[in-house]
Amino acid sequence: MKSNAIKKFFSKTEGYILLIVIVYCIIVAAVNPNFMTPGNFLDLIRSSSWYWILGFGVLLVLLSGGIDVSYTAIAICSGYVSACVIQRTGIENLAFAFFIAILIGLWFGAINGFLIHYFRLPTLIATLGTKTIFIGIMAALVGVEAINTDHLPAVFKDFGLAKLFTVPTETGAEYGLSVFFIPLVILGILTWFILYRTQIGRSVVALGNSEVSAERAGYNLFKTRMFIYMYVGALAAVAGVIAISDVAWIAPLSSTMIRGTELTIIAALIIGGVKLTGGEGTVFASIIGLLLVRLFETTLIFLGLTSSWQNFFTGLVFVASLSVTSLQRARKRRRMLLFEE
Amino acid sequence: MNKKKIFAVLMCLVLVAVFALTACGTPAEETPSETPAQEEPAQETPAQEEPAEEAPTAESDEQFEIVMIAKTEGLAWFDAMKRGVAEFNDDFADVNAYQHSPEGADAAKQAAMIEDYIAKGVDAICCVPNDPKALIPVVQKAKEAGIVVVIHEGEDLAGIADWDVEVFDNYEFGRVMGQKLGEAMGGKGKYAANVGGLTMQTHMQWWQGGTDYIKENFPDIELVNEQPYEDQDDAAIAYDICKEILRAHPDLNGFLGCTVESGSSMCRLLKETNNKNVKVSCLAVPSALGEYIKEGWCANGQGNSPIDAGYATVMCAYKVLKGETIEEGSTVDLGKPGMDNCNVKDGVIKGDATIIFTPENVDQYDF
Amino acid sequence: MYKSFGAVQALKNVSFEVAPAEIHCLVGENGSGKSTFVKTVAGVHPPDSGEIILNGNSYPKVNVREAIKEGIQVIYQDLSLFPSMTVAENIATNRMIAENRRFINWKEIREIAAKQLERIGVSLDLDEAVENLSVANRQLVAICRALSLDAKLIFMDEPTTALTKTEVDRLLNIVLDLKSKGISVVFISHKLDEVMEVADLVSIFRDGEKVGDFPSSEVNEKMLVYHMTGRKVEYPRYNRTYKDDTPVLEVKNLTSNGKYEDVSFTVRKGDILGLTGLLGAGRTELALTLFGLNPQDSGKIILEGKERKFTTPYQAIKSGISLVPENRQTQGCYMNKSITDNVAAPILDRMANGGGVLNVNKMKEHAEDTVKTLRVVTAGISTELQNLSGGNQQKVVLGKWIGTNPKVLILDSPTVGVDVGSKEEIYQHIQKFAAQGTAVILISDEIPEILANCNKLIVMKKGKVVGRLESDDLNVADVRDRIHALMDSN
Ligand SMILES: Nc1ncnc2c1ncn2[C@@H]1O[C@H](COP(=O)(O)OP(=O)(O)OP(=O)(O)O)[C@@H](O)[C@H]1O
Numbered sequence A: 001m002k003s004n005a006i007k008k009f010f011s012k013t014e015g016y017i018l019l020i021v022i023v024y025c026i027i028v029a030a031v032n033p034n035f036m037t038p039g040n041f042l043d044l045i046r047s048s049s050w051y052w053i054l055g056f057g058v059l060l061v062l063l064s065g066g067i068d069v070s071y072t073a074i075a076i077c078s079g080y081v082s083a084c085v086i087q088r089t090g091i092e093n094l095a096f097a098f099f100i101a102i103l104i105g106l107w108f109g110a111i112n113g114f115l116i117h118y119f120r121l122p123t124l125i126a127t128l129g130t131k132t133i134f135i136g137i138m139a140a141l142v143g144v145e146a147i148n149t150d151h152l153p154a155v156f157k158d159f160g161l162a163k164l165f166t167v168p169t170e171t172g173a174e175y176g177l178s179v180f181f182i183p184l185v186i187l188g189i190l191t192w193f194i195l196y197r198t199q200i201g202r203s204v205v206a207l208g209n210s211e212v213s214a215e216r217a218g219y220n221l222f223k224t225r226m227f228i229y230m231y232v233g234a235l236a237a238v239a240g241v242i243a244i245s246d247v248a249w250i251a252p253l254s255s256t257m258i259r260g261t262e263l264t265i266i267a268a269l270i271i272g273g274v275k276l277t278g279g280e281g282t283v284f285a286s287i288i289g290l291l292l293v294r295l296f297e298t299t300l301i302f303l304g305l306t307s308s309w310q311n312f313f314t315g316l317v318f319v320a321s322l323s324v325t326s327l328q329r330a331r332k333r334r335r336m337l338l339f340e341e
Numbered sequence B: 001m002n003k004k005k006i007f008a009v010l011m012c013l014v015l016v017a018v019f020a021l022t023a024c025g026t027p028a029e030e031t032p033s034e035t036p037a038q039e040e041p042a043q044e045t046p047a048q049e050e051p052a053e054e055a056p057t058a059e060s061d062e063q064f065e066i067v068m069i070a071k072t073e074g075l076a077w078f079d080a081m082k083r084g085v086a087e088f089n090d091d092f093a094d095v096n097a098y099q100h101s102p103e104g105a106d107a108a109k110q111a112a113m114i115e116d117y118i119a120k121g122v123d124a125i126c127c128v129p130n131d132p133k134a135l136i137p138v139v140q141k142a143k144e145a146g147i148v149v150v151i152h153e154g155e156d157l158a159g160i161a162d163w164d165v166e167v168f169d170n171y172e173f174g175r176v177m178g179q180k181l182g183e184a185m186g187g188k189g190k191y192a193a194n195v196g197g198l199t200m201q202t203h204m205q206w207w208q209g210g211t212d213y214i215k216e217n218f219p220d221i222e223l224v225n226e227q228p229y230e231d232q233d234d235a236a237i238a239y240d241i242c243k244e245i246l247r248a249h250p251d252l253n254g255f256l257g258c259t260v261e262s263g264s265s266m267c268r269l270l271k272e273t274n275n276k277n278v279k280v281s282c283l284a285v286p287s288a289l290g291e292y293i294k295e296g297w298c299a300n301g302q303g304n305s306p307i308d309a310g311y312a313t314v315m316c317a318y319k320v321l322k323g324e325t326i327e328e329g330s331t332v333d334l335g336k337p338g339m340d341n342c343n344v345k346d347g348v349i350k351g352d353a354t355i356i357f358t359p360e361n362v363d364q365y366d367f
Numbered sequence C: 001m002y003k004s005f006g007a008v009q010a011l012k013n014v015s016f017e018v019a020p021a022e023i024h025c026l027v028g029e030n031g032s033g034k035s036t037f038v039k040t041v042a043g044v045h046p047p048d049s050g051e052i053i054l055n056g057n058s059y060p061k062v063n064v065r066e067a068i069k070e071g072i073q074v075i076y077q078d079l080s081l082f083p084s085m086t087v088a089e090n091i092a093t094n095r096m097i098a099e100n101r102r103f104i105n106w107k108e109i110r111e112i113a114a115k116q117l118e119r120i121g122v123s124l125d126l127d128e129a130v131e132n133l134s135v136a137n138r139q140l141v142a143i144c145r146a147l148s149l150d151a152k153l154i155f156m157d158e159p160t161t162a163l164t165k166t167e168v169d170r171l172l173n174i175v176l177d178l179k180s181k182g183i184s185v186v187f188i189s190h191k192l193d194e195v196m197e198v199a200d201l202v203s204i205f206r207d208g209e210k211v212g213d214f215p216s217s218e219v220n221e222k223m224l225v226y227h228m229t230g231r232k233v234e235y236p237r238y239n240r241t242y243k244d245d246t247p248v249l250e251v252k253n254l255t256s257n258g259k260y261e262d263v264s265f266t267v268r269k270g271d272i273l274g275l276t277g278l279l280g281a282g283r284t285e286l287a288l289t290l291f292g293l294n295p296q297d298s299g300k301i302i303l304e305g306k307e308r309k310f311t312t313p314y315q316a317i318k319s320g321i322s323l324v325p326e327n328r329q330t331q332g333c334y335m336n337k338s339i340t341d342n343v344a345a346p347i348l349d350r351m352a353n354g355g356g357v358l359n360v361n362k363m364k365e366h367a368e369d370t371v372k373t374l375r376v377v378t379a380g381i382s383t384e385l386q387n388l389s390g391g392n393q394q395k396v397v398l399g400k401w402i403g404t405n406p407k408v409l410i411l412d413s414p415t416v417g418v419d420v421g422s423k424e425e426i427y428q429h430i431q432k433f434a435a436q437g438t439a440v441i442l443i444s445d446e447i448p449e450i451l452a453n454c455n456k457l458i459v460m461k462k463g464k465v466v467g468r469l470e471s472d473d474l475n476v477a478d479v480r481d482r483i484h485a486l487m488d489s490n
C-alpha cells in the first residue's frame, strides 16, 4: 500500500523533479562540501520565499489556462509605493506596509481580471499591456527614484533581518530561519485550501480544463477571473514587500529584482509539472519546480561556474521535463488506446 | 451586496488617498532635478525660446543643448549625477543641460539613445558608457554630425570622442582600495572580488589595481576568484552573489567590491549574520553605505562625488562648445574640488577627486 | 424563437412546450437546429428574438445560471466535461454549483458520484481523469452529472451515440423513472426505435423549423422519417457480386492481452464484414490493431498474402488500410480547421503540384465533391468543423477517409449521430465502394445497419468471438433475435 503510493508519487513529474533536486544537491555537495550546511538551506528558504509566493499566484493563473506576465510589475509597484508611503508618512508599521501593498496589488489585479473578462483578451496580451501600464501609473504618480538602504524605512529593514531562530556557525557568523517563512507557509496552505477545498478554487481549475464546459456548468466566470487576478495581485504585493525587505533596497526601474523573473517563474512551475495549457497543477509542483530553478540560480558559485550556466541548466531541465511529461502522458494514453490531441 | 459595494467604494478612496499622499509627499528638492530629464523633449521648446525673449546679449542668442546619458535610470548614483547636471544647467544661462538614461544598464539601449539625440541635433552628448567599446560606432557618427562628445569613465573612447573625463586615475584608485583591504585584513587570509561587469573598463582597472597591490604587498592574502564576479550594478544580483560567496567560502576574510551594490550587499549580509570575520573595502556612496561605515561593517568606503563628476563632465563639453582650447599636456579647470587642476593627456582629462568616507565625514555628503 | 449564425438560420419561428412529467422527443435531420434549440433554452446562445418561459417566469434570454436555477439540466452533444478532473468531480460539479456551495467536501463528492453510477449500473474508477475514459464512459459520466441534480427538466442531446444496448436500455428505464417522479425529459436521438420506446410526444425539426408535435401513439418510425426528410427512406440491401475470391486481409489468432483474444477472419474484395458486440467487446481495439495503433501480442495479420505488423498508422495507410475512428470529436478531425483542410489532410501528397506546393483549387474541388456526395449541410467548404452540426461533422470525417481510396476500409460506428436520411446515402456510398472492390470492415451497434450492409458478421463479447454469420444466415427472418441471443450468451 505504502510503497505503491510512493511509486505513484515518483511516476508523476513532481516526483521526478524531486529526484533531480536531490541528485543535484548531492553533486553540488560533492564539488563543494560547504554546500551542505543548515545555514545554507535556511538561506535558500529566505531568499526564495518571495519566488514561491509569486509562484502560488502564477499557479492559479496557469491552472485557469492563462499566462500572466504583469504580476512582477504589480509586485514592484505595490512594494515600492508601500515603501514610499511609509517613508513619507512616517507610519512605521509592518501591517500598514502590507496593507498598502496588498491594496494596490488587489486593484491592479482587478484591472487585469476586468480587462481579460470583458474584452475577451488573451491573458498574455492583456497582461503584457497592463504590465507597462502599472509601471507607468507608478512612475507618473509616485516616481521611480531608487531607495537606498539608508533611506529605506526601518520596518522593511527590520522585517528583512528578523528571524524565527538562529544557528551559529563555527566561524562565529549566525544563520537563521527568516520570518519570511511565516507568510510563505500561510500562503502556501491558503492556496492549497482555496484550490482543493473551495468552490471558487475548483472553478479556477474548471476554467482551465474547458472554458465552454465551465460556463455551461454554471460557474460565474467573471467572479472566477476577478478572483484569480486579484489573488495574484495580492500575493505579488506580499512578495514585493518581502523582496524589498530582503534586499533592503529598491530601484523600481533598473533593478532585476523581481522584474524579469516572470517567465522564469512560469517556466519553473511548468518544470514542476504544472500544465501550460491549464487545468493541471499542484501547489507542491510549484514549490518543487521553483526549488530546482532557485538551486540552479544560487549554486553556481559553489560549482565555480559563470552565470550563463544557470540559463543553460534551467533550459535543459525545462525541455527535458516537458518532454518527459508529454512522453509519459502519450505512453499512458496509448496503453489506454486513446489517441486524441 | 450593499456592504460589498460600500467596501469597494471605501477601498477606492483609500487607494486614491495613497497615491495622493505619495505624489504630494515627493520631497520638494528632488522635483526640479527630476523634471528636465523625465519630461525632457517637451521641456525643450520653452527653454530654447527663452533667450529670444530676453534682451539679446552677444552670446545668448545661442543656447547649448547638452545631454548627459548615464548608465541607467533609477540608481541613486546617477540620480545624484543628475543633480550635478541640473546644477550646471542652473549656473549657466546659455546652457540647457539635462540627463536622460536608459532603463537598465544596457549598452545597446545607450547606443540607441545616442542615435536619437544625434537625430534630434543636440549640441553636445555626454555619456557614461556601460560598455565603451560598444559605443565606438555611434560616437563616431555623432562626431561626424558635428556634435561634441564627452565621455565619463570610458578610456577606450579617448581619442574617438572629444574628451574622456576621469575623476581620478582608476588604477591608483584601485590600489588604494586594495591597500586598505589588505591593512584591514591584517595582511593574511582569503578575499573575493567583484565588479559590475567584465566589460566595464573602469571597474576592471580598479580591480586590477586592487588585486595587484595585494599581490605585491600582502603575500599571505589569497584571492579566491581569479575572475571577478559580476553584478551588473544591480543590487538584487549583487545581494545574491554576496550571499553565495559567503556560503561557498565560509572562511572568507575580505571582500573587494568595485560596485556600490556589492559593497552594501556584503555589509548588509555581514550585519545580518553578525559576521565580523570579513572586511569590506569597496566603492561607496554615503546613501548606501553610510550606516555600515559608521557601524564598522564597511572597513573602507571610497569614491567620488557623482554630483561633481556630472558637473565636471558637462563643463568639459561646455568648454569645447564655447571654443576654449584644451591642450594636450596642459591642465584644465572643470570647476569642482579635485577637478580644478586636471591633467590632459592622450584625450583623457584626469582629476584627483577621490574621497575616502570615514565615520566622521560620511554625514556631510548628500548623495 | 429565432436564432441565426451569420448566414445560417438555425432556428425559425420555433415554439415548443414541455409539460411536467413528460418525455418529449426531438428528432430531425443533421443540422436541423436541435442542438441549437437546446443551447438557446439552456442559456448558452442568446436567441435573436423570441421568449423563453421557465416555470412561468418569462425571459427574453436566459443565462446559464438562471436556467440551472429554474431546474434545467443538459447533457450536451459534445458532453462538456472537464477532461483532467476526476470522474467523481465531473459528476458532482453541477450539483455543487447549483447548491451554491462555498467549500468542497470530497467525501460527499465521491458519494454523489458513486450513487449516480450505481443508478445507471456501471462501475467506473471514481478517481480516474475523464480524459482517460472511452467515449462511451464519458457519455455515461455526462449522463450521471445531469442526473445528480434534482432537475425539473433534463435535455438529453444524443446521449446514447456511443452506448451499446445494455446501457441504452438502462438509460431509457431511468428516463421513465424520472417521469414517474414528475421530471420532464427532452430526448434527442437519431435512433428512432429508442425514441418510440419512451416518448409521450415527438416533435420534429426540419431546416430550423418545427414541423409539428405528434403524440407517440399516433406515429410510427416511417412517418417520423417521412416528416424529417420529406421523403421515404429505404435502406439499400447489399449483395456481394464481386467475382475475385482471393482474400485481401487475413487475420489469424490475433490477440492483444486484456483487450481481445484469438480473433480470426478473412475479408475478400467486395466483402463488407460486420463486427458487433456490447461495450467492452474489443471491436474498437481490434480495429486499432489493424490500423497500427495497438500492437498485437500474438497472431498474424496478412495483407494481400504478405504478413504485416503495423506499429504506426502511417504504415497502415501506406499499405492501404484506412480507419474512420469512433470518436470524431477528437480523433478523426481538426475541429478548428475548414472542411477543405480536413478532407485534404490524409491525401495531401495527391493534392500537391510538383515540388510539394499544395494546389488550392484541387483541394477545393475535392472538398466540394465530398460535401455534395455526402450531402453535408454547411454554409460553404471553408466553414470550420466546429461550427457544423454533430452529424455533419461525422459526414466530413467519413468523406475524408473514403477519399484515400484504401484497399481495406475500417469504419468504426460510421453513422453515429447521423440522421436516417443521410444514413441511407452513407450506406449507398459504402456499398458502392465495396462493389468496386474495396474490402470493408464495418463496426456497428445498430442491427439494422449491419443487416443492410454486411454480407458477413462477427459477434464479439468480452474480447472473444462468440458467433459468425455468413450471408445466408443474415437473410433469415429471425436473425435479429439470433444476434441478440449471441450477445447475451455466456
Ligand atoms: N456556433 C455555430 N456557428 C455557426 N453555425 C452554427 C453554430 N452552431 C450551429 N450552427 C449551424 O446551425 C445549424 C443547426 O445546427 P445544430 O447543431 O442545431 O443541428 P442539430 O439539429 O443538432 O444536428 P445534429 O443532429 O447533426 O446534431 C447547422 O447548420 C450548423 O451548421
Ligand SMILES: [Mg+2]
Binding pocket: C034, C035, C036, C077, C157, C389, C390, C391
Ligand atoms: Mg446536434
